[in-house]
Amino acid sequence: MNFEELGISKDLVNVLKNRGINSPTPIQKESIGFIKSGKDVIAEAQTGTGKTLAFLLPIFENINPNANYVQALILSPTRELAIQITEQAIELSKGKNINVLSAYGGKDIAGQLKKLKGNIHLIVATPGRLLDHLDRKTVNLSKLKTFVLDEADQMLFMGFKNEVEAILKEVPKKRQTLCFSATMNSQVKKLAYRYMTNPVVVSIEKEEITLENINQEVVETTDRRKQDALCSVLDKDNPFLAIIFCRTKRRADALDEALCQRGYNCAKLHSDIPQSKRERIMKSFRNADIQYLIATDVASRGIDVTGVTHVYNYDIPETSEDYIHRIGRTGRAGKKGYTCLFVAPKDERYLEQIENAIQYTIPRREIDNN
Structure with missing residues (x-):
């Protein structure tokens, strides 16, 4: 099945082809038709399965570019994710005459308000910033047709339930609601069913599929030797694009400084870095101008980079879920990926938990400690 068969117009198909996207992923095949026909949809799919296009494409087909009001709203838990969705939406808008506004913290609100005076069809927002706009009466959602709750599990985990409910009070009762989530726990289901009408449930197999494409290894080292062990591995692998995960901002700062001094082409990404700089760093990383991105888990939610x-x-993650999420940044869209975990003696219990969760004993990688 191709995009045309799913009812996607030639203009959008051409935009996708220019980006090297020729055939739909399972989540896109399963959900595009339902969304295009106006049904409410609950979709369970991991990051990296193409879920953003699964809701953007049918939304773009359903938006009337000649109607001068906000027709679709996509709510995201983090700025990074909002930025990514916006980038994809702006790319698609080249195929249709549709205006996209992004509203998230760290962006110049005066500039946004100026832009809002224009004809906006689609808003991508984080909950706090959108509520700010609603309070100022600078956003009018009274004619909204489609409401998307993206990463619903993260939204609830990060404590945005009240904000989401406050926003839902501002949108028409008769609307299409789409809920996308990596996990469908009872909290997500409760929220979804409360605000949806006879939703279609779409669920795509996860975790195992992703891990099949990733070659995993462990390097056993000590805290003192860890930096040298990492450099030894980086020199041998010389990856095209790599993410290096640290547990804290301070650890990321220290590693970034050390690797820069050793001549590695790297940049750090964590929540203390100003939003405008984070956007510049992510753009450089996507363009492969930066080879190594040193990130914390907070930043990892928004890293969705092909390649x-x-x-x-x-640093070893504290939970198996974090491990799976981190390594899921590679081996995406059917491509092969590689991941290496550095383990000091004190980390053994975490490693055991991870191996139990993924039901796999990760092979050990021998390195030259000299």
């Missing part, structure tokens, strides 16, 4: 070949866990 990440390697993921290095400099």
Whole structure:
């Protein structure tokens, strides 16, 4: 099945082809038709399965570019994710005459308000910033047709339930509601069913599929030798694009400084870095102007970059879910990926938990400690 068969117009298909996207992913095949026909949809799919296009494409087909009001709203838990969705939406808008506004913290609100005076068809927002606009009466959602709750599990985990409910009070009762989530726990289902009408449930197999494409290894080292062990591995692998995960901002700062001094082409990404700089860093990383991105878990939620070949866990994650999420930044869209986990003796219990969760004993990688 191709995009045309799913009812996607030639203009959008051409935009996709220019980006090297020729055939739909399972989540796109399953959900585009339902969304295009106006049904409410609950979709369970991991990051990296193409879920953003699964809702953007049919939304773009349903928006009337000649109607001068906000027709669709996409709510995202993090700025990074909002930026990514906006980038994809702006790319698609080249195929249709549709205006997209992004509203998230760290962006110049005066500039946004100026832009809002224009004809906006689609808003991509984080909850706090959108509520700010609603309070100022600078956004009018009274004619909204489609409401999307993206990463619903993260939205609830990060404590945005009240904000989401406050926003839902501002939109018409008769609307299409789409809920996308990596996991469908009872909280997500409760929220979804409360605000949806006879939703279609779409669920795509996860975790195992992703891990099949990723070659995982462990390097056993000590805290003192860890930095040298990492550099030894980086020199041998020389990856095209790699993410190096650290547990804290301070650890990321220290590693970034050390690797820069050693001549590696790297940049750090964490929540203390100003939003405008984070956007510049992500753009450079996407363009492969930066080879190594040193990130914390907070930042990892927004890293959805095609072409990440390697993921290095400099610090072991505290949960198996975090491990799976981190390594899922590579081996995407059917491509092969590689991940290496650095383990000091004190990390053994975490490693055991991870191996139990993924039901796999990760092979050990021998390195030259000299």
